[in-house]
Structure formats: C-alpha cells, structure tokens
Amino acid sequence: MRVLQECRAILRVTMARRIDRAIRIMGLAGLLLTLGAIVAAGIMIWRHQMSVGLGLRMLAGVAALWLTLAWAVVFVPRSIMLNSAVNARMMPRQRRRLMQMVAAGWLLTTGLFTALSGHWALFPLAGMLMLGLAMTLSGIVAGVALIILPGNWPLVSQRLLPRAWVEALTSAVALPALSALMLLAAVLALRRMFPAGGDAHLGKFSRQIERLQHARGGDWTKNLDSGTVSGAGVLRFYAAALRRDCAPGCHAEPGKMLMHALGPAANWTFWIASVATVLAIGIGLHLITARYAGEKVFASLVFSSMGGMVVVILMSTGQLVRAIDRTQGEQALLRLAPLAGDQRLLNRRLATQLLRHALLVLAMLTAVILLVTFLVAGSGAGLIFQAGLCCLAGQVALTGVLGNYAGDDRRSLARMLLAGLLALLEAGAALGAARLTHASFGWWTIAIAVVVTALQLRRGWRRMLAAPPAFPARRLALS
C-alpha cells in the first residue's frame, strides 16, 4: 500500500504539472499525426485494404508510442529533476522508487514495442532504443550512441551487415545473451541517471541538470551559450569573430556589434559545428554506401535523409528569435551605448542585420545540404528536388524572422503554421504546373518559392521598419 502511495505521489509531481511549451507543441503535432493515422486506418479498413486485426495493431502501436513519449519526454526528465542533490541524500527511498518506476516504464515500453513487432528477437534492440531515448532526453548525450544502431536497424541488417551475422544476432541462442547485456547496460544507465549522493549529483551532473532545465524552457541554444553541448569549440570560433570585430584601431561596425548583443547563437560561427557535422555525415555515408552497398541503397538513403536535412533549415531561424527574446538585458546596455545610434537607425540596423544573417545561414545550409545530396546521390533529379525543398523550408524559416520585435509576439506559432500551409500550397501548385508543362517538379518548386519569398521579404521589411523601435525587444510587451 505504501509503495503504491509513493508511486502515486511521484506520478502526481512528475506528470500532473503544467507541461512546458516545447512539449505542448510536440504534443499538438503528435495529436494531429495520430488523428491522421486513425482516419487513414479507418478509411483503409472500410475499403478493405487493411484487415481489422492489422488496424487494431496499428492503433496499439500508436498508443504505445504515446506511452513511450509520456515516459521518455515527461516522466524521466522530471524524475531526474526530482532526484535533486538534497533529495538524493536525504530521501534515499524516493531515489530507489524513482529508479524502480523508470525501470518499470522502460520494461513496459520495450515489451510493448517488441510484442507489436511480433519478433522477440528485436527485444534487445527495442530495449536499447528506449534506453538511449531516455538517456538522451535526460541530458546524457552518450544516449545518442544507443539510438543509432536500433534506429537504423533495417538499413544495417539488410544492407550493411552480412546475412550470417544478422541471423546469428537474431537467433534464439543470442537472444538471452543480448538481453542480459541490455539489462546490464540499463542498470549502469540508471545509476548514472540517478546518482546516489548530493556531492556526486552536483559534481558530475550539473551540466546534465543544466541541459534539462534549458530543455524544459525549449531553449536548447542556451546550452551552447553556457558551453555545455559541445559549445566550448564553437565559442572559440565565436571569440575569434568577436575579437576581430572589436579589434583596437579597427572601426567597430554598429550592425555587427548589435548582433553580438544577441549572443553566439546569432553569429555565423554558431553554424560551424552543424555544417561540419552534416558534411561529415555526408562524406561518411558516401564512403560507407560506396564500400558496402550497391547503387540501390543510394536512393533510399537520399530519400530518408531529405526530411532530416530540410528540418535543419526550418529550425535555422528559431534560435535567432529565441536569442532576441533571451538577451533583452544585453540589448538594453547596447541601446545606451553611443555606437548604437538613435532608435530609428537602430531599428533599421536590427532589421538589416537579422535578415542578412538569416539569409546568409539559409544560403550556407542550402549549399551544404545540396553538396551532401550530390555526394550521396549525384546530380540527378534528387538534387533538384532537394533544392526545391530547401527553398520552401527557407521561406517558412524566414517567416519567423520577419516580426515586430517591439511587442509581445504571441501569434508567432500561428504565423509559422500559416507559413507551413502556404508552403504546402506552393508545393501543390508546383506539382500542378509540372504536370501541365511536363517539366521538373523541383524546378517549379524553386521558381515559385523564390518569387513568394521575395514578395514576403519586401512586405516584411517594410513592416519591420514601420514598427516601433524594437531594441530592447519586447519593450512594449508585458514584463
């Protein structure tokens, strides 16, 4: 009875609190996808294209997915925050209970996914995936390593590993050994996620906690500012850029200095690590696929990576807007510096610099993504298609920058959703135009997106200049 009471209390503290903004947005997107999946399954069952059994299994899969998200995204990070330095030492029973509940959630979600897949041989892989997910969302970056193998298992098992190896790994003999290994990994991970003493907690896991706190605010770029997520290297590039802009004897350019007040996330050096990572992945994929697989694998790789690459462009301006929100104190100091100039001039400089920065980043990311696509897929239709997607994504990303920074921008999410809808309409128009003219869909997408972006920029630029002086940002808003 007491165990149940304690579990209920922990669940109430972790799950019944108001959810954070980032989780709310993810939840909304997930809900839309779920509704779409249910409607699609219903239609397919009604048209006898899917059996009722398969449809029910699909719905069970969706439910399992939601359970996993609730466990990994909400429960695990909050339970780690609950195991604070003080609690870890003062309430050892709570720590044990937290570990038991996280372990139970892990076993439940792993078992559910394995059961739904119908292959018990996948149990270790599912366990590894869930463990990696929980660790990553708990601020332990090493968890990503556990996600990579199960996340790419279809590709790895069908294309990269010799068939004999795959059969040995999924055989009935290997299953207990791999499961035991997975359990051992889970025990080690749990001990790492929930350190026993206050000193251990503070000494080893302060960065993890910092990452969790920032992630709760949906502000992962703060990690970079604080040098916690591989930020130290990027900050060195940023420091070099700052040194150059502030060099003694060199005339400081107001626009550049203004952008420095927004922090490293608003500097081009912020993207060095991302660009290098994407390029490294591209080169790695090029080498791996050329070495181990035939031509067929290229197409599937390109198509599976396209979405991910375009998301980078979509998200590229988000950090800029968040930097503006976050650095109002810094902006106030800059506003009082003589180099800032009067408010009208400052407004113009802010608009110019933000657009210049956003366009520079978009151009840089587009070039890198197209280069990677070229490395993996060559210069075929896929490259043009990817360029079209990049243009559409860039257009949506620019919408986030073209705003009124003086006021409280509560409608930014609605504006982004509308921009996404507009991009879908443009893609539809491009598809129609391509069919009518028998030309490439990619070329039409590029043409339409470039024209719409130009019009949008012109209108947004005028609105930004006509808006009240916007530095420090949100100064007309509630504080």
Added chain:
Amino acid sequence: MNSQPGHPIVSMSSVSKHFGSQRVLDGLDWQIARGQVIGLLGRNGAGKSTLLECMLGLRELDGGTASMLGEDVGRLSEQALARIGYVPQKPDLFDWLTPLQMFDYFKAMYPRWNTGKVEGLLSRWGFDAAMRTKQIKKLSGGEQQRLAIIRALAHDPEVLILDEPVSSLDPVGRREFLRELVEQVIERGTTVVFSTHILSDLERVAFDLAFLKNGKIALQGQTDALLEGARRILVPASSLPAAPLAGEVRRHQDGAMASVIVRAPHPDVERLAREPGARVETMTLEDLFIEVTR
C-alpha cells in the same frame, strides 16, 4: 540640447506607465539636479526599475515626457549616451563572454574608455588573470555584479543610474563599492541615482532620498534633513486637527490613538506634543521607509 548648469539633468513630467491593467507609474513628476546623489526607495514591485528604465528611454512611456541631459530620452544623441552609465538589476549579462571579452566589446562601443580605471578596479576587486578569462556565467553573483559596476564606470559617465547595484555583494564588497562611488564618482560631481533596499548604504552615500509609492514620488528630501527632522507623533485622535499638519507625510488611526508622520518639526508638532497622552518620536531611515511606503 539643454544640459547647462542650473537645469535639471533628469526631468520627468506626468510620466505614466502601465503593464496591462497594472498602473506602475501614475503621472509621476521628478527632477534631478546636476551633481545630486539621490537614493530611490520603494517597496518590492513599487516600480523602481521601471522608473529607471523609463528615465533611460529603455521603456516606452504611456504618457508624459522624460528628458535626460536636456534631450528627450526617446531620442538621446550619441554625445548624451556617452555621458550615461547604467548598472541594471540583473548583473549576469553577456554571460557567454569572459570579463576581458566583455570590456573589449564595450570599449569598442564608447568613444571614451578609461582602460586604466578598468584595470585598477579589476585588480582592486580581486579579478586575477584566471578570473578575467573565465566565462562570466561561471562567476559568482557578487563577481558578476562587480563587473557590471566596472562596466558602468569605465567611460567616466556624468550620470550614473544604479538599479540595486549591491544586492549580491557581501559587506566587504559593498563597502569597497561605496568607497569607489564616493571617491571616484561622487567627488567628481557625477549625478547618481541609486536604487537599493540596503538603507545603511543610502545613509552613507545618498545626499537625497526619494520614496516611490503608488506610481509617484511620495516624499523627497535631503537625507540629513529627513533623518533629523522626521517625527512620528502619537496623539489622542480627538486632539488631532482634521486638516493636514505642515509637512505631514502620512497619518493613521488605531483605536483612540492616531499616528502622524511629519517630515520636519513645526510649531504644530510642538503644540501637539504638549497634549496630554501625546508622544513624539524621532525616526530612523528604516522607520521612515516603512511609514512612507506602507
């Protein structure tokens, strides 16, 4: 530009500011003369920071006008900006930089920058080579606050606005800061507006005090005069005239007794003191703060 001697260096007239339905500043009038060192007092949430931000043009006014150094605060020229120093309430700014990087950044932003003063203050306030190259975020709250103060003093401002500048400093740090403020700033004739809750600091440095209440300056006067002259008169309510006494700040009745706060002794006070059952008390700055802002 009208920042000649004799003209107020800061002038605010009928200034209003509200956040949603909450009115923070309500037709506030305030003038600060050149060379004045004034402590701004008020309870938490009274609007001290908002008042200082409006004074600097960092917040849009909903009504009224504000000027500094003879210029509208919404359109301060580069020359005027170069003469203003500001320490905000939140010290952990530019926390991704190191102290040296931050000072290099601001040095590039100001036409006049006293590198010697920065170096001297860094040394005197215990910033060794390691601390100077450490991320500001990783410094303690007190160290961050010291950096904010050094940054505000580095261009030798003529007007210094300090928004709770010593809240994170220990007593030694506060004393060092106050010494610096008196020797390097106040004695040079700098105008200082100083908001704080640490009343003993104000008694040491502020020549004038201003109390903010209900969006207005409820009481302003010279620190010494207020401390020497302010009296609390406890008197039977029946003996108290209905009309306000000369220099009356506040009155309230508690049963048969009434309490009246006056800013200076006056014949009325002496007359009331002779009433049977009456008592006159001198007041500390803390008493005055509590009574005025209650």
